[in-house]
Amino acid sequence: MIALTHLTKTYGQVMAVNDVSFSVGKGEVFGLLGPNGAGKTTTIKMLTLLSRPTGGGATIDGCDIETRRKDIKKRISVVPQENNLDRELTAYENLMIYGMLHSISDRVRKIQQCLELVALWDRRDSVISSFSGGMQRRLLIARALLTEPLVLFLDEPSIGLDPLIRRQIWDIIRKTRIDGRTVVITTHYIEEAEALCDRVGILAKGSLIAIDSPSNLKSMVGEFIVEFINGDGKLIQHICRDREEAHAVAKGTEQAVTIRKTNLEDVFVKLTGERIE
């Protein structure tokens, strides 16, 4: 469904996205994981036609992002990182304008469906400026789903939201998969990538450093981690292949230890030597 070939973006001397190539299959939920400034949003902006690549290219459903822009616009929807709803308009007006821009037929019914999906139908006539951050994010998702896109891009969909609202957002994203839609998510929340994505691409300093399913990436570095604080107050981590090895390491350690399963952040630390947040 999506294929990136040596996609590159530079701003002057700054390399924002460096020769990134990967593909995303139809119906897949794909995550781009990395710290702030890794190039996730720039990659999404190029795929969603807000930014033009300085090298390489990409296709979505066989349409080139340079030459078939209108065809791509008909196939995708975007939930941007920053709220770009019209704050002075109502929820219904926002969706109606969006539906008209995308020539959506049977708009009234579809708007109701989308607003009900995100539990905002009762607030359809309220202006956006009266909405909480979580409600605005839900409405952004409803707006994106209105066009019934083949590919849904979500750029940091739960950034800045409290854990309860974040889980509500995840539930909505899971529902969007039901009709075989391809979903691309950027996030720097480890648990978000693990909870939602079939495969994850890890970006660091503009380059793609790993790509696989979360479980494969974790087993690549080891299943368990033994952690303890040493005499200098420094956190020491031992990555272990399996539970037995972890227990063996723990037994040989004098300090109080924690044994836990590895997560994608451990993968990131192992690959780059840096933490995600």
Add this chain to the structure above:
Amino acid sequence: MKSLQGFEGMGRYLDWYPVFLREMLHFRRKLLKLGYLFSAMVVPVIYLVTFGLGMGRNVQMQGTDYLSFLLPGLVAMSSMNNSYTWVASSLNLNRLYFKTFQVLVQSPISSSSIMIGEVLAGVVKGLFASFLIMAVGFVLARNFSITPLFVTVLLLNCMLFASFGVITGMITTSHEDTSTYNNFFILPMAFFSGTFFPVDRMPEGLRAIVYLFPLTHTNIVIRKSSLDIEALISLAVLLFYLIVFFAYGSRLIRKYSE
């Protein structure tokens, strides 16, 4: 929801219509605030009182009383200011801060449709401010009248400056930048383009520059009662500016990249 009843079907064949409708929904909410209504009127009314009623009581200009001379100029100036400022300011804010412009760029409508929607919204805002001045004009000025030529050039002026507003809104890199363009282009035009006194009273060296200003040509035509050669030339100049600004604005939207 009620606010959109009756409008939903209109966009089916008109790609620019949702862009226009969006601006109109914002505009309607602004109109409901009395502050906006007064702010749209305050500058031209100050000029009207100062130059028209104050200084101009005993002045004759081009064979008529000064107030009747001044009013068409104020209508032209007001339409320029409002068409330009609204479009430039809202596009700049929507692009840089609210990011709502990105929604338009990511939708499958053409750049010229976005341009048409924005320009027509600018025209409505320019006409609205002009109507306020015209209403005052009908009450205060003896020889103030509206001809088909007056309406034509007013529309052309609004379209032209709304298109210029799109250009400014697209190329400025901060909201503060829009006032720079205002100071360099709009303000000199307001004062030197024949709004307050005829251009032929300008020093000869400056006159050539003044004739490059589109507002000068609007002021020439808006004071004519019928079409003559001078009015035709000025209309052609205005049309030229409109085409150039519209084409350049559409190109800026088409080439938009972050």
